């Protein structure tokens with residue numbers, strides 16, 4: 001199998017831009033919109049391919065990548081796969097497309113999850129910033145573990161140290177608390193992990209406008225947002241919003257895909273400021289009577305055993321420490337970067353094969369269930 005994972009943000013964007021000609025063969029009014037994150041910075045952009053239906057649009061299919069920068073490499077590969085294997089089955093007369101390359105281009109270019117201001121964009125889609133204080137007590141109590149000070153001193157010893165701490169928390173039955181403290185998002189520590197910011201980021205603003213436009217463009221919205229990281233290795237999880245009314249077990253039957261979870265503490269984890277939740281809330285306000293389905297594909301990288309989850313936490317802590325405080329040597333910095341990349345874009349060829357087959361199966365199941373393909 002030929003790898004579709006691009007070598008760089010620039011190569012990925014170039015390939016995406018050049019796909020316009022291919023899409024335009026069936027959607028002749030296709031156009032590419034380029035949104036600069038900051039005025040004058042032409043090397044960082046959110047690229048949006050709009051392909052309006054050739055007749056009266058019945059459906060709008062949205063596919064988005066790279067909300068978490070570094071996850072955009074696999075996102076780009078799966079987008080390319082969808083263009084060649086999934087989109088040809090759609091009816092251009094009835095279906096419009098909106099394809100987004102790199103919601104977080106700075107993060108993709110610099111291989112980070114967050115943007116230049118260290119904001120996790122998937123904690124930044126809050127509905128309003130004046131609805132009181134957002135306090136995450138769990139994060140506060142574990143702050144010194146999540147944000148150790150000083151340059152990264154080692155890899156192996158540092159990993160063992162964190163593993164020891166986490167195993168004792170697990171033995172005390174506190175794994176769930178730890179997960180929720182970390183992944184729910186926090187709004188106080190700008191240099192911390194899963195920081196949601198204090199205002200909408202430029203990238204979030206672009207997406208908010210785009211979501212509004214897409215909800216109005218057709219009477220039925222289907223949105224797939226591509227992520228990597230959590231869940232069992234070699235298996236992609238379809239992660240639904242807790243605001244979707246249909247239970248995960250029913251979705252598994254409907255789309256003929258075995259690994260569907262919802263963002264509840266029991267099945268996955270709950271978070272603030274999630275983009276898919278934002279789409280559900282916006283839909284309930286602006287177009288509540290039309291059908292919609294928005295979800296994430298989450299490609300598991302390190303795995304979901306306790307040790308794999310600890311490793312994934314270590315990668316997040318170590319990468320953030322490197323970004324905030326540097327490392328005592330360039331070798332240690334390189335090793336942290338390599339392990340971090342493996343946590344979001346595994347280099348093993350068979351991993352990508354699984355990712356492709358899972359993605360194709362779920363795409364087909366969803367588009368069939370939603371009436372976009374027969």
Ligand SMILES: [Zn+2]
Nearest residue numbers: 068071227228
């Ligand atoms: Zn993600």
